[in-house]
Amino acid sequence: MxxxxxxxxxxxxxxxxxxxxxxxxxxxxxxxxxxxxxLAAPAAAAPxxxxxxxxxxLPRAALPLEPNSTLDHVVVLRDRAIVTRTRELKLAAGxxxxxxxxxxxxxAADALHARVRDxxxxxxxxxxxxxxxxxxxxxxxxxxxxEAKTLSDQLGAVQDHIESLxxxxxxxxxxxxxxxxxxxxxVSRPLPTLDIVKGxxxxxxxxxxxxxxxLRADEERAKxxxxxLEPLLVKLRDPLATGMTVRVDLDVASxxxxxxxxxxxxxxxxxxxxxxxxLDPETNTVTLETNALVAQTTGESWTNATLQLSxxxxxxxxxxxxxxxxxxxxxGVDASQFGDAGGVRTGAGAxxxxxxxxxxxxxxxxxxxxxLTSGTFPTVVSLTTVPQKVPAVFRSAHVTWTGESxxxxxxxxxxxxxxxxxxxxxxxxAPGEAMxxxxxxxxxxxxxxxxxxxxxxxxxxxRTRYTVRYKTTVQNFGKAPRTVVLTDQLPVSQIEKVSVVLxxxxxxxxxxxxxxxxxxWPLTIPPGGIAxxxxxxxxxxxxxxxxxxxxxxx
Numbered sequence: 001m002x003x004x005x006x007x008x009x010x011x012x013x014x015x016x017x018x019x020x021x022x023x024x025x026x027x028x029x030x031x032x033x034x035x036x037x038x039l040a041a042p043a044a045a046a047p048x049x050x051x052x053x054x055x056x057x058l059p060r061a062a063l064p065l066e067p068n069s070t071l072d073h074v075v076v077l078r079d080r081a082i083v084t085r086t087r088e089l090k091l092a093a094g095x096x097x098x099x100x101x102x103x104x105x106x107x108a109a110d111a112l113h114a115r116v117r118d119x120x121x122x123x124x125x126x127x128x129x130x131x132x133x134x135x136x137x138x139x140x141x142x143x144x145x146x147e148a149k150t151l152s153d154q155l156g157a158v159q160d161h162i163e164s165l166x167x168x169x170x171x172x173x174x175x176x177x178x179x180x181x182x183x184x185x186x187v188s189r190p191l192p193t194l195d196i197v198k199g200x201x202x203x204x205x206x207x208x209x210x211x212x213x214x215l216r217a218d219e220e221r222a223k224x225x226x227x228x229l230e231p232l233l234v235k236l237r238d239p240l241a242t243g244m245t246v247r248v249d250l251d252v253a254s255x256x257x258x259x260x261x262x263x264x265x266x267x268x269x270x271x272x273x274x275x276x277x278x279l280d281p282e283t284n285t286v287t288l289e290t291n292a293l294v295a296q297t298t299g300e301s302w303t304n305a306t307l308q309l310s311x312x313x314x315x316x317x318x319x320x321x322x323x324x325x326x327x328x329x330x331x332g333v334d335a336s337q338f339g340d341a342g343g344v345r346t347g348a349g350a351x352x353x354x355x356x357x358x359x360x361x362x363x364x365x366x367x368x369x370x371x372l373t374s375g376t377f378p379t380v381v382s383l384t385t386v387p388q389k390v391p392a393v394f395r396s397a398h399v400t401w402t403g404e405s406x407x408x409x410x411x412x413x414x415x416x417x418x419x420x421x422x423x424x425x426x427x428x429x430a431p432g433e434a435m436x437x438x439x440x441x442x443x444x445x446x447x448x449x450x451x452x453x454x455x456x457x458x459x460x461x462x463r464t465r466y467t468v469r470y471k472t473t474v475q476n477f478g479k480a481p482r483t484v485v486l487t488d489q490l491p492v493s494q495i496e497k498v499s500v501v502l503x504x505x506x507x508x509x510x511x512x513x514x515x516x517x518x519x520x521w522p523l524t525i526p527p528g529g530i531a532x533x534x535x536x537x538x539x540x541x542x543x544x545x546x547x548x549x550x551x552x553x554x
Contacts, residue, residue, distance in 0.1 A: 018170075022162040025215065026222035032155045035233065039149045060105065062234050065300050066242040067102035068140075072261065074361075075308045075352075076294055081269035082111075083302075088259045091121065096250045100262050101140070102243035104299040111265035114248045119258030121250045126262075129245040141236070148232040155225045162218045169211045172204065243299070269296035271309050273410035274369065275426055279381070279397055279439045281416065286379045286397050286437060290372045290407070292355070297365045307355040307370070311408060351405050375403060383442060383484045387449035387472050393484055395439040401429045414439050444478035445525075452534075462543045466553065467503075469536040476525040483524045490537050491553060492517040498549065503536040 023031075069085040087098060109128045116123060234241045246262060276289040292309050296302070355370050362368075379397040395416070401407060407429040414421050414437065421440025429435050453469040476482050493500050508519040523531040541549045 018163045018166050021166055022159050025219050028226045035152050060299050061243050062238055062241045063231050065102040069100050071305045073306045074302050075310055076271045077310045079270050080267050082265050084261055084263045086261045091252045091258050092255050093252050096252050098248045100246045104266050106267045108265040114262045117259040117261050120253040120256045121258045124249040124251050127247045144232050144235050151225050151229040158218050158222045165211050165215050172207055266298045268298045273408045275412040277412050277437045278415045284379055285376050286399050287376045289374045292370045292372055293367045294361055295365055295367045299363055301363050302361040304358045307359050309353040311351040385447050386487045387447045391447045392441045393445040395442050397437045400434045406430045446475045448473050464543050464546045466539045472533045473530055475530045479527050481526050486521045486533055488519055488535055490517040498541040501538045505535045506533045
């Protein structure tokens with residue numbers, strides 16, 4: 001009777017304390033009592049998520065998208081993607097409505113389209129459901145609400161059990177403290193014997209351990225239930241939590257299975273070309289591999305999809321541009337009439353590239369490298385050295401692109417055999433157009449350029465003459481003769497009183513296309529041989545210009 005009285009007093013005195021302590025131990029990010037009240041209220045009373053106000057340009061769903069359709073086909077443009085999803089349903093005759101849930105928030109509302117791929121039906125309308133209203137009580141939402149209520153009830157039971165355990169521990173500690181009653185009040189007791197103390201401490205220790213273990217188990221259970229309940233609450237409160245919804249209205253002629261496709265355009269996707277150029281020195285051929293670097297941050301994963309890559313630029317549009325008046329006024333030429341100095345843009349329908357097989361592209365922005373085409377072309381390899389800049393011999397291959405489609409600008413990685421030798425940028429190349437591809441340094445050839453002599457003379461008439469002599473050698477350590485084009489230069493004077501004179505030097509080959517002062521020497525070097533080019537010149541200038549000339553020459 002005394003035990004029941006003590007427990008009653010303890011329960012009534014500390015109900016709120018035990019409730020608060022139990023909630024603190026559960027460590028939930030929400031108040032379960034408020035959640036239970038929310039679940040019992042109509043859907044219209046559910047609070048709206050702040051993310052619905054002023055969505056950003058590329059919004060992301062609060063939770064992973066939950067599409068109820070199958071991803072079928074994706075056309076990736078340079079700055080967006082056109083996605084096709086399908087649903088196959090058995091529909092009765094008459095007016096029917098099909099929902100496509102879990103679509104990315106960045107889809108363009110003005111580019112939705114649907115078509116019946118199979119079945120006796122026709123599309124009547126396509127509607128993007130607004131995300132600013134109440135959560136629509138569909139069968140899916142009702143199921144979510146029921147799951148949330150079950151989890152919330154289980155959390156309530158866990159809280160009740162934790163409160164009971166805390167009450168038991170409070171009574172246990174109060175009952176064994178000298179001079180303290182079970183309800184915390186002061187009582188008078190005779191001192192216990194040593195044997196009683198030992199027995200009591202052992203019993204209390206066992207009871208405390210048992211209570212602590214049960215509390216830990218309840219806390220872990222509360223954590224698991226809270227993690228399961230949180231996303232369900234987000235779904236109930238936020239219409240866009242797991243993506244957008246599109247409703248397609250159908251007129252079904254007769255009961256049948258309908259295969260329905262929905263297409264939409266979404267931002268946050270794109271691709272760029274990337275190339276591998278492989279030179280085979282034995283056969284004088286170049287293999288050009290075309291790849292696509294595809295990345296997307298649309299929020300949905302393109303899983304097991306058929307991919308196509310388009311070079312169309314939707315910004316340009318399909319209509320021809322209109323010319324405005326070209327005005328020359330006192331302010332000068334209107335430079336804007338000349339357009340962008342960048343690469344040529346191609347409009348809609350420019351080119352479509354197929355990616356073989358089905359692919360999966362994650363929606364986290366990581367790049368996927370996809371092979372597109374590969375072709376081998378005959379080439380003419382040339383060797384060039386510009387020792388004034390870099391004392392090395394560089395390889396380049398002259399290749400005519402014979403593919404059916406143009407090559408788009410992009411990075412190209414160069415290989416000689418299996419060895420990577422460097423990277424460069426490939427400009428746009430039209431079918432039938434020639435291009436030069438660099439293949440790095442030929443290590444079998446060594447170049448050395450030395451300043452042999454430099455003299456400064458003061459002449460009559462307050463003039464100064466500089467005489468400079470360079471010597472460049474190219475050695476061939478290979479097993480076959482090599483032809484190397486060596487390029488060097490003379491200074492070019494644009495000052496009336498300054499003259500430049502070429503002295504006795506190794507004769508160069510005239511090149512009308514070369515810039516002023518640039519000289520070229522084709523050198524044929526036998527295996528193990530060496531070729532030498534000497535270049536000497538004078539620069540004569542007024543003495544007052546000597547400092548400036550000295551700065552420009554060296």
